[in-house]
Each structure stands twice: as structure tokens, then as C-alpha cells.
Amino acid sequence: MKTKLGLLYGGKSAEHKVSLQTALAVINALDHEKFEIHPIFIMETGEWIKGPLLDGPVETVAALQFSRGEALPPTALAPTLFQAENKNESFDIIFPLLHGPNGEDGTVQGLLELLNLPYVGNGVLASSAGMDKVIMKNIFAQAGLPQVNYVWFIRSEWEQDNNSAYEKVEAELGYPCFVKPANLGSSVGISKCSNREELVEAFKEAFQFDRKIIIEEGVIAREVELGVLGNDNPECSVAGEIIPKVEFYDYKAKYEDGDTALVIPADITKDEYELLYGLAIKAFKSLDCSGLVRADFFLTKDGKAYINEVNTMPGFTPFSMFPLLWKHTGVEYPQLIERLVKLGMERFDEKQKIKYTI
Structure with a gap:
């Protein structure tokens, strides 16, 4: 019996394109004699589309992006979304090939937990804590893991008094430092800063991608x-x-x-x-x-x-x-x-x- 494998990819995230490349690579590496592969494409706007059963390799990511006319919002998921070709059978396991928010952050993992479906990778807690760099670093600090110094801000705090934010970075970290969105991967929105002017622009850039940012001390390493x-x-x-x-x-x-x-x-x-x-x-x-x-x-x-x-x-x-x-x-x-x-x-x-x- 083949393993009925559902692949979740795409996603409502700045890392949507990265996820498509991941899906293409995994599909083409899987042994189609061992696995029955069911693609589920999540559009950048958040709609979900279940594609046809894949019986062989796929040449391009374009073949994995299905028609909007078949899309459903997550709130109206069809009962058959997580079913295999035989409507009386669910998938054996789901592989979330999703990077960044709305996929790697525990949200999809929570849905799969509620549906009591097996899935590949980290659970809700590890996914959400690992996605948020501030929470992750706080847990690491509690565990006694060595880290560089860091500070963090939410957007409203910065908007109310941005000079105080810049002064805190300079007093506690100095230059160079790295400014990052707290909840994003693939190096999206990250800037290296060597002076106040670059720091100001880096805050603006990072806050485009998240309401929370983290600033880390630069080290020679x-x-x-x-x-x-x-x-x-x-x-x-x-x-x-x-x-x-x-x-x-x-x-x-x-x-x-x-x-x-x-x-x-x-x-x-x-x-x-x-x-x-x-x-x-x-x-x-x-x-x-x-x-x-x-x-x-x-x-x-x-x-x-x-x-x-x-x-x-x-x-x-x-x-x-x-x-x-x-x-x-x-x-x-x-x-x-x-x-x-x-x-x-x-x-x-x-x-x-x-x-x-x-």
C-alpha cells in the first residue's frame, strides 16, 4: 500500500515563492511507487486549493499553482480537502512545506492537531516559539544557552517615541547591529546597521514585515x-x-x-x-x-x-x-x-x- 501523503505549500507569507521551490523539489525526490502524492496549494491571499493526484515528477512550480476558481478560504474548508482519492480515507500524513507566518508558526499545525491528522515536523508550541525570534531567545535564555545581546520593540512603541528606541539600541548594543522582523525567515527584511541613519531605515524596513522587531548585537564570528x-x-x-x-x-x-x-x-x-x-x-x-x-x-x-x-x-x-x-x-x-x-x-x-x- 502506498502512503497517502498530502503536501501543503505556498502560503500567505513573504516566503511563498521559497515554499513553491521546496514543494517542487520534494515532489520530484519522492518515490512515486511508495507515495500517493496529493498537492494542496495555499495562495498568497490565503485561499486553499486541492490539486489533482500527482503520479510522477513535475517540471516547474507553475504546474503546482492551481486555478483561483477552485479556491476556498480556510473558514470554508471542504470536508474532502484532507481526503485521499477514496473519499472514505483520509491522508496518512500531511507534510507542511510552508516557510514563515501562516504555516511555519504553529497556525497550520494547530489545524492539523484539531483534525487529528499526522503531520511532518514540529508541533504547535515549537513552531510558534521558533517562529518568534523574541520568544525563542527568551526561552533559550531561560535554558542557559549562550546568545548575543538583543533588544526588541513593537511597532506602536516605536511610533510613539522612535528616538528612545534608537537610543536604547545604541546604549545596549552599539554598532554594528542587525535589525530583523521577529516573525519571518529566509533573511527577509533584515538589515545590518553601522550608524544611526542606517538604523532608522532598518526599523522602517523591518516593520513592513511584522509588528515586532528584534535588534541583535553584531559579533565577529x-x-x-x-x-x-x-x-x-x-x-x-x-x-x-x-x-x-x-x-x-x-x-x-x-x-x-x-x-x-x-x-x-x-x-x-x-x-x-x-x-x-x-x-x-x-x-x-x-x-x-x-x-x-x-x-x-x-x-x-x-x-x-x-x-x-x-x-x-x-x-x-x-x-x-x-x-x-x-x-x-x-x-x-x-x-x-x-x-x-x-x-x-x-x-x-x-x-x-x-x-x-x-
């Missing part, structure tokens, strides 16, 4: 990442290093120009790797993660490590850091997808043991 895979007993991949050819690893460098080099495995010592491994597992467990995360670190010349963030649905094409890390660890892309599906089913089965009646 290497950017090293590990992939984490598992549920209650996670394990780490080899380490990889990002070496941007531009000033920092922004959206354009990631997805448009290719102005970056990924070095896998990273040239680090055994002690440095073991340090990062321990911190990555601690971060994974502190957020109660499951399935997968990519843990991102700053590593200084004197061997100090600071956790930057974890990404609960990292870039997932064959050329993205997370799959490449696991490829160099011995897990090829199709195997990685199948392993994640298995982990999602195992977590679902484990949660069915919970008693809900007294």
Missing part, C-alpha cells in the same frame, strides 16, 4: 549550522559553514545571486563540534521540537559559541543547507524525506496514548 533530526532522541548532522561573498547572508544572497559559499563539513575542531552538538540538542529540547530543525550558531576565533536561532522548517531543496548537511552525514535527500515522514507518524502514534477523559 563564523556562521556555523547543524541539522537536527529526531523526536525525543534527536541527533545532529555534520557542521556546515556559511561564507557570504557579500556583507551578510541576506535574502538576495540566499535565493537570487548565489553570493555565498557553503562549506560542508565546516573546518572546526572536534571540541568545537561537540560544543555545538550539545547546544543544538539543548535548543531542540528547550522548545520541545520534533522532526527537524536547523540550529544556527556564531563561532568566534577563541572557540566561544553563541546560538543565533533555530529554524523549525529550514530551506528544504536539495541545495539548501539542511539537506546538504544530512547528505554529507550519509542521508540522501529522498531518504531524508522518508525519515521525516516516519518521524511524523511515530510522534502521532505516541500522542494517541494521551488520555483525554477522566
Whole structure:
């Protein structure tokens, strides 16, 4: 029997296009003899469209974007949306290939929990906490994980007294610093600031993408990442290093120009790797993660490590850091997808043991 796999992709997010590329890569990597693949496209406006059963690879993302005439708002989801071709059967598991808000942040995970459907990846808590960089960093601080200094603001606070916001950044962090939307990934809306003028423009840019922003102290360090895979007993991949050819690893460098080099495995010592491994597992467990995360670190010349963030649905094409890390660890892309599906089913089965009646 084939595994009936529902793929959720697109999404009402600034990372919509990234999600489409992820979906295309996953569909073409899956073994169509093992999986019955059902695409569910979420438009940028929020409507959901269930596409036809896929019986083979797809050439372009255009083939995964279905007609608006078939769309439904999430509030009017048809009972058949999460059913397989046989209307009496639901999907075996859902794979949310969604990056950013309205997909990676616990909202879709909450819907799937209410429907009691198995799904791949992190649950509601880990997804929502991992999406909000402020909440994530506060949890990491409570867990005793080393981090660079940071401050954060909501839009109304900044609008009422922007000079005080700028002064707080300068007093507590100084320059250079990085301004980021709190709830976004793929380096969207991020700016590096070296003076007040750049800081002002960075606040304006970041607040276009979120009502909350975070500002982090700049450090002179290497950017090293590990992939984490598992549920209650996670394990780490080899380490990889990002070496941007531009000033920092922004959206354009990631997805448009290719102005970056990924070095896998990273040239680090055994002690440095073991340090990062321990911190990555601690971060994974502190957020109660499951399935997968990519843990991102700053590593200084004197061997100090600071956790930057974890990404609960990292870039997932064959050329993205997370799959490449696991490829160099011995897990090829199709195997990685199948392993994640298995982990999602195992977590679902484990949660069915919970008693809900007294």
C-alpha cells in the first residue's frame, strides 16, 4: 500500500515563492511507487486549493499553482480537502512545506492537531516559539544557552517615541547591529546597521514585515549550522559553514545571486563540534521540537559559541543547507524525506496514548 501523503505549500507569507521551490523539489525526490502524492496549494491571499493526484515528477512550480476558481478560504474548508482519492480515507500524513507566518508558526499545525491528522515536523508550541525570534531567545535564555545581546520593540512603541528606541539600541548594543522582523525567515527584511541613519531605515524596513522587531548585537564570528533530526532522541548532522561573498547572508544572497559559499563539513575542531552538538540538542529540547530543525550558531576565533536561532522548517531543496548537511552525514535527500515522514507518524502514534477523559 502506498502512503497517502498530502503536501501543503505556498502560503500567505513573504516566503511563498521559497515554499513553491521546496514543494517542487520534494515532489520530484519522492518515490512515486511508495507515495500517493496529493498537492494542496495555499495562495498568497490565503485561499486553499486541492490539486489533482500527482503520479510522477513535475517540471516547474507553475504546474503546482492551481486555478483561483477552485479556491476556498480556510473558514470554508471542504470536508474532502484532507481526503485521499477514496473519499472514505483520509491522508496518512500531511507534510507542511510552508516557510514563515501562516504555516511555519504553529497556525497550520494547530489545524492539523484539531483534525487529528499526522503531520511532518514540529508541533504547535515549537513552531510558534521558533517562529518568534523574541520568544525563542527568551526561552533559550531561560535554558542557559549562550546568545548575543538583543533588544526588541513593537511597532506602536516605536511610533510613539522612535528616538528612545534608537537610543536604547545604541546604549545596549552599539554598532554594528542587525535589525530583523521577529516573525519571518529566509533573511527577509533584515538589515545590518553601522550608524544611526542606517538604523532608522532598518526599523522602517523591518516593520513592513511584522509588528515586532528584534535588534541583535553584531559579533565577529563564523556562521556555523547543524541539522537536527529526531523526536525525543534527536541527533545532529555534520557542521556546515556559511561564507557570504557579500556583507551578510541576506535574502538576495540566499535565493537570487548565489553570493555565498557553503562549506560542508565546516573546518572546526572536534571540541568545537561537540560544543555545538550539545547546544543544538539543548535548543531542540528547550522548545520541545520534533522532526527537524536547523540550529544556527556564531563561532568566534577563541572557540566561544553563541546560538543565533533555530529554524523549525529550514530551506528544504536539495541545495539548501539542511539537506546538504544530512547528505554529507550519509542521508540522501529522498531518504531524508522518508525519515521525516516516519518521524511524523511515530510522534502521532505516541500522542494517541494521551488520555483525554477522566
